[in-house]
Amino acid sequence: MTDSTETTEKLDYSKTLYLPETEFPMRAGLPQKEPEMAAKWKEMGLYKRLRASAAGREKFVLHDGPPYANGNIHIGHALNKVLKDVITRSFQMRGFDANYVPGWDCHGLPIEWKIEEKYREKGKDKNEVPVNEFRRECRDFAQGWINIQSDEFRRLGIEGDFDNPYTTMAFHSEARIAGELLKIAMSGQLYRGSKPIMWSVVERTALAEAEVEYAEVESDTIWVKFPVVEGAADLKSAAVVIWTTTPWTIPGNRAISYSSKIEYGLYEITEATNDFGPQPGEKLIFAKRLAEDTATKAKVTFKLVRDVTGAELGAITCAHPLASLGYTFAVPMLDGDHVTDDAGTGFVHTAPSHGREDFDAWMGHAKALDARGIDTKIPFPVDDAGFYTEDAPGFGPSAEGGAARVLDDNGKKGDANKRVIEALIAANNLFARGRIKHDYPHSWRSKKPVIFRNTPQWFVYMDKELGDGTTLRSRALSAIDETRFVPAGGQNRLRAMIEQRPDWVLSRQRAWGVPICVFADAEGNVLKDEAVNARILAAFEKEGADAWFAEGAKERFLGSEHDGERWQMVTDILDVWFDSGSTHTFTLEDRPDLKWPADVYLEGSDQHRGWFHSSLLESCATRGRAPYNAVVTHGFTMAEDGRKMSKSLGNTVTPQDVMKESGADILRLWVMNTDYWEDQRLGKTIIQTNIDAYRKIRNTVRWMLGTLAHDHGDEIAYADLPELEKLMLHRLAELDQIVRKGYDEFDFKRIVRALSDFANVELSAFYFDIRKDTLYCDAPSSLKRRSALFVIRKLFDCLVLWFAPMMPFTTEEAWLSRDPSAESVHLEQFPEIPVDWSNEAVAEKWKAVRTVRRAVTGALEVERKEKRIGSSLEAAPVVHIADSDLIKALEGLDFAEICITSDIKVVAGEGPAEAFRLDDGTKVAVEPKLAEGQKCARSWKITRDVGSDPDYPDVSARDAQALRELAALK
Known part of the structure; x- marks a missing residue:
């Protein structure tokens, strides 16, 4: 006895406990860790591994609306790309081949302006430079920004085919865009007309409805x-x-x-x-x-x-x-x-x-x-520079004082x-x-007023009968009816725009873009010759749209069979919305790793007048239906006070700054936590709120990892599990339905809220709290402990996999921390939940159990505040219950364990008047009592059986048995 006593006195019981052990740090260090992880994904070829793993599966395609290649990404880009990435990842992890191909819009005025600015700085005149030399500079400028934006998107954790994206300026793309135009021209939908259109004097070009905003x-x-x-x-x-x-x-x-x-x-x-x-x-x-x-x-x-x-x-x-x-x-x-x-x-x-x-x-x-x-x-009273012409007598060039001007440069x-x-x-x-x-119309890009001006332009008919009893307008309206809109209000918005829109103005008077590659006579009749068209498209495929502007192009394309005096090349370029509206052709149709139509298009709500709109019209004009099955829209990001973000107001939040200070996963969690269908807000306070939410999720994951360090992978039959473990599995079955439905409905906030509440309330504050004693102190052979480890393993897998599309860096870190031999969490699938995990009877019973538990914990909280106890293990309350159903629910349970007390007594009846009661009318009264016995040196429970084992005189019988088993394992 003496020897044994001396041994136990010297024993450090903390070393005999199964306390959490993990290298997964509490402090995330995301700004440093995320770039390393992104580099690793690139090095290991994660994108190609995803494609290989999904080979043969049903395809799910989100077609990327192309951002413009002319600057660093802003918070709107981040919101947009994160939403797309989460959708793609979630379908990939649910049994689909969800390939994300990023794209860029490369033509158009903003890029052209930048090159013109360079010329002006050097004293050069754009008109004195060969047009294809100018176009090459525009192409180089766009490519430079594509490279920069690609890196910025990858830093956000976006996974896709960045090594092989689509761009509207690729030769194949330009050939396909031209081909779409020629289809429309050959079908008689293209015409030259003279109509008042919105004209930007500043930009010297026609504008479409989609390029106009009001101020x-x-x-x-x-x-x-x-x-x-x-x-x-x-x-x-x-x-x-x-x-x-x-x-x-x-x-x-x-x-x-x-x-x-x-x-x-x-x-x-x-x-x-x-x-x-x-x-x-x-x-x-x-x-x-x-x-x-x-x-x-x-x-x-x-x-x-x-x-x-x-x-x-x-x-x-x-x-x-x-x-x-x-x-x-x-x-x-x-x-x-x-x-x-x-x-x-x-x-x-x-x-x-x-x-x-x-x-x-x-x-x-x-x-x-x-x-x-x-x-x-x-x-034609006003010219392209805003001056009156001779069609405005008294104000034109011959008037006294010269031509008056509506707007200046x-x-x-x-x-x-x-x-x-x-x-x-x-x-x-x-x-x-x-x-x-x-309110007056302004150019969307230059932010300057526009004028309505009569000028010859190229149009697509909205109301011309197309030979099958339909018009472009009627086709588009029918396609809208067949499309799913999230939120649903987007359908009415797009419908109203299609119902009211005039004929589509395709022509722009610029240099950088795909030309309206048709030949027309003086009356505006279009040459319809498929041989000419074939020569044009073959040249574009090989040389790009620059071929149209090359010396000798007219003779090359017309050939010897057409009169070059009668047929003139159109030198206008296409509206860039036609470019982006045609992207479905050279991505969805032409890439074997994608499919047409897309399952979903996702962009900001302004794209009802932009990309959703132009894609719908282009596809309906050439294919009779929309290129998408669903349209999802998001709002715009405002400052924290609800005002528009502005450099002058100093309230701009950039994704680069957020990632540098807090990490991409924090920014992604903000996106997931927003009602993104509406305008959302972002600022320091909101970022901090998401940091706090992230920290709670991370700590839950960290505790599970630490606990699972002692897991040996035991599989426990469902029938052998304690009820509390069955309750947790039931909750996983319920959450599985919420998660899958949320991802299907693009309702990410619902998923985050459900998972966060589960982690914080049901796990950390309930299940883990109850099971810590069992997990830390029970013997290795304990079924209850092994059952808890089995369930925590399932909890970990489910939570990490469900969160993976949303927080790819954190979940990857956690997954590899659990299993360093794993390749990537993103190569996994969402867990399949067994049918028998759903157990409504257990769930209903434990609602009653938790009702009684709330009363007990409420009473103990009062005792703590009054400093009559320091820990709940010092208590042994008497619980009076005047509800037979509640009493029945507690039968067969170790209610003291559930309430984390050393002992507890449950009796039927109302209880004394001075007993603690909740205000919700629950028929439970709690008399706080102190536990009797000695405090176990290992588990800290106060019990009467401490010292009952002579080999371990300062611990309880349960802890003595655990120590004996542990000693035998050495």
């Missing part, structure tokens, strides 16, 4: 008199008054629109207090609803002489208010549905050169106007408004003037 501006607003020259006798002495916020468009006026649904009146001025304009005795025609407000603007009062009918208005012809400057043509009245009496005068100044509705109204009445002898030719207002207003005053036809703040 508030302050504009001149004028009310203008158009003298009546034909009509009812008493109206000939009157004038029709229009209102406009674009005085510079008055030289382009050719008609006045009214609505036969609006009530109009003839008014006579009785008093005037203005400095110029209308005077007493003048007669004017207004919408009756707007007359008084208009009179106030001109500082006049007037009386209603009589009503004017729609028929009378239709018979009126006016003179142009600037007739004295040479605008001697008749100005007819046109009935139009677009006219309202919500604002203005009830009449719309109609300049078909400067507005879509104006153009439509003019062309809609063209036959009737022709019959009246009115010239319906649409003028910097997007600033020119002198056009001023000169037009002065001319109207001189002609005594300005009724009133003012200023107004309103």
Whole structure:
């Protein structure tokens, strides 16, 4: 006995415990560790290993919307790419071949501008440089940024075919884009037309709807008199008054629109207090609803002489208010549905050169106007630089002072408004003037105002019948109905845009891009010759689109069978949205490792007017359906206070800074935690919140790794597991459904919340807490301990694998820490959950158990606060339960173990009035009592059997047995 006692006194019991042991650090060190891991993935060829492992599986394809190759990535790029990466990884880990091929949009104005800036710095003129030399510099510039962005995306943990991405400037891509254009041209959908389109004076090019955004501006607003020259006798002495916020468009006026649904009146001025304009005795025609407000603007009062009918208005012809400057043509009245009496005068100044509705109204009445002898030719009053032409008498190049200008090269207002207003005053036809703040279109890229300008361009018909009873518009609308949208509201947004959009303007007046590679005659007829097309496409495939601009290209492509005098090469380039809208052809169709159509397109919500839109139209024009089965959209990232991120405000957050300070997995976790379908916020506080959330997840994983250091891989039959372990497996079965459904529905926040709550609440604060005593102290042979290790192994596998698409670096570190011989967690599949793990009976029973446990832990917390106990192991509470179902649920359980007390007594009944009770009405009352006995030197439990084993006099019987088994193993 003496020898034995001396031995136990010298024994360090901490060395006999199965305490967690792991090299997986508490501090992640992500900024240092992640680049090393990314380099390792690249070195080991992880992408190729993924493809090899997925060979033969069903393909899942997320087609990458191409970012523009002209700068470092920003937070929007990071949000977008992380979402794509998580989707791709999650499908890869669920039995699909989910190949991600990144892509880049390389053509277009921003890159062209950068090269032009270089030229200007060197005093060079772009127009003096051979076009293909200029294009080569654009190509080199784009490639440089593709290389930089590739590295930045990889730093984010994005896995894909970065060694073989798609780019719109690759020769094969350019050939395919040209091929798509030629398909449209050969089917009769392409035409040259003269329409008012949005024109950027700053960029000297046409713009599509998708390239325009709106910003508030302050504009001149004028009310203008158009003298009546034909009509009812008493109206000939009157004038029709229009209102406009674009005085510079008055030289382009050719008609006045009214609505036969609006009530109009003839008014006579009785008093005037203005400095110029209308005077007493003048007669004017207004919408009756707007007359008084208009009179106030001109500082006049007037009386209603009589009503004017729609028929009378239709018979009126006016003179142009600037007739004295040479605008001697008749100005007819046109009935139009677009006219309202919500604002203005009830009449719309109609300049078909400067507005879509104006153009439509003019062309809609063209036959009737022709019959009246009115010239319906649409003028070109403004040139590409914003100057008036000779089609604007009095303001063009031959006018005194030279041509007036609408906007200058910097997007600033020119002198056009001023000169037009002065001319109207001189002609005594300005009724009133003012200023107004309103939304006005601006170029998406230059952020400068645009103008509507009539100019010849190439268009794709939206409403031409295509030989099968459909139009491009009807095809696109049908395709939208067949597409899944996440969130669902995206469907209505895209539908509204397709329903309202005009014909698609394809032409741009630039140099860097794929040319509109057709030949046309003077009337705009397109040469339709498949042999010519084949020569063009073969050249593009071999030499790229530069072949179109090479010397002798016209003769080379036309050959000897066509008249080079009649057929001219079109020198415009394609709208870059046509380029990106065609990417499905040379990626999804042409790569054997992908498929067409894509399962999903994912981009920001602005792409309803951009890539989603152009891809839909291009594919419907050539294939009759959308190139995607689903469209997922995300919002935009705002600063923490909800304002737009801006360098001037100093609230910009860059992904580079976040990764440098906190790591890519923190940034990725932020993406997963956001309601990304809406606009989201990011700043220091939000980043810290995600760091805290990450730390809790990491600590849970770390504890499991430490505990599993003592795991021998025992497989325990489900029937032999304790109920608590069965409960954990049931929760894994439930979570498996949540995780898989969440990934299917792209609802990542739901997954993170479910897994985080499970790790923090059900594992760390419940299951692990309860099982620590068993895991640390039980004998090696203990079934309960081996069962717990078995379940923790399953918990670890599930959590790490489920989190792997979201936090690829951390999960890789954890997986390899558990098994250094493993290749990568990303080559694994999500765990298959056995059917029998789902056990509703156990789950229902343990709801009752946890209800009673909450009451006990609540009572013990009060005891701690009052410092009557320091640890729950000092307690042996008496639990009074007045609910038979709750009592039944505790039968057969070691409830003291579950409550982490040294002892516990459960009795039926209400319990004394002073006992602790929860406020939720639970019929449980707890009397705190102190445990009786001695404290075990090994497990720290207070029990009456400490010393019952003479070989180990200072430990409990359970711990003595464990020590004996451990000694036998040495």
